[in-house]
Amino acid sequence: MARSRCARSWNWDSPLAAVADPVAAALNEIVQGGRGRLLAALIANLRDFQLAEDSMQDALASALVHWRRSGIPANPSGWLLKTARRKAIDRLRRSQNFDSKSAQYSLMLKLDQADAKEESRHDIPDERLRLIFTCCHPALDPKTRIALTLRTLGGLTTAEIARAFLDKEPAMAQRLVRARHKIVKSGVPFRIPDAQDWDERLNSVLSVIYLIFNEGYAALRGDRQIRVDLCEEAIFLARLMNRLRPEQPEVEGLLALMLMIHARRRARSTTSGAMIPIEMQDRESWDRPLIAQGIKLVETALKRAPLGPYQLQAAIQAVHCEAQNFDATRWSEILGLYDLLVQFDGTAIVKLNRCVALSYVDGPEAALRASRELDGELAGYQPYHAAQAAFYHRAKHYPEAVQSYDRAIELCDNRSAVAFLDEKRRGAKKEAEQMLGL
């Protein structure tokens, strides 16, 4: 098993052990609670992701020994950072290509001397914005960006990330090592992107966060037991982004979007896990304070410029959340927002969602006409056939509705969704038979 040396003496995976051992508990709090803050500060000095990670592991192992013997220091984070710097000095001294690292080495020595003078009582600067941009750099493969972000800023263990993605732990560990090596060897900078790259790079960060959020729902459905809820992890990361770089409308938009989806998590399925469509959800069980937060955020974001896809999706969620019941949904408003969203994201799936809104504004016949152009592209997409079935059903084209339900059921791999579709199908079938006078 590819476990770090430290994991043997210092157990990430067992919160119970941490409770029994105050030193381990304190370390847990600093490392997992600090969410990459220490590591970010160290990388800011070292400019070497792998060296920083290794030196931090050395420092943690060292803390475990020293703190047990002499007690937890007054400034544990400061102690760890200082020790990690010394460990980095040791590692640099021992490294084969010392000459090429002399600049790093002298900087470390300088910082170490400064530490000794002021006893480093000051706060550790928060360099995590740079760290997020590094972890989400487009030179890394998308899955690696997600894994590295979760490992570095999310406080997840490698084993947990592997479980969340149904990967083997050694494969995930390998992926993380390769990523850190690529960052160092190909010179991925540890800095906040320039204005000209800002939009693209911010977008990469936001898509990583949103993918983590969606993975949280996938994990919820499947049998993937992990200690942390990936949805909450994604919300934490978005909040962190919003704090480190405030007043970014798309950051606010994404955070609002996730808050409002997350606020309805309890209403979305029965206790046995069966899916409940929005028409039938118990709106009493929606988390109103979370929704209020989301609505306030998206309203603030929309007043800023420019408009973006996350703000629009959040605005759509807000309209859903504001409706007292399904029939009170302001569909023309939602349709207007989809018209704007299609300009940012013209994919067939967004167009299909627009058709659903259209079906409640201009009727199911209009939606059937508009969705015809998606037929080729979405032929193998279950929600497309489910939506078509609902359009036919509402338009009273019962035989066509039955056909579409059949196709949707065929493509569906979720038991509760199948049950839901099958019930609808039986209703359409009965109507079709009555029409034929059977």
Place this chain on the structure above:
Amino acid sequence: MKYLALIYSASGSNPDFGTPEFAASMEEWNKVNQTYIDAGVMVAGDALQDVATATSIRIRDGKQETMDGPFAETKEQLGGYYLLDCADLDEAIKYAAMIPAARYGTVEVRPIMELG
């Protein structure tokens, strides 16, 4: 750090010699060269002769084999390179994206291994 920008494109994707498009394309390449020189990142850069001129060599069991053609037959072939001295990968990507062939082919950026 030094980066090698390897320029791959399908043969026939750049304009024919002597046409006005060719002249316009040459002007673009010259502009890129000048930008690199002015920014102080240019170490070297060349275009290669067509892939039809390639010869591949390997030695197996002490015996040299010389073959007509490139290392691998692919639709997009190596057609040229730049060696650029940049602060970091972001800068290298920024300059590599200026290469005209990035619009019809692919530019691969690889750091040069620094020894010692």
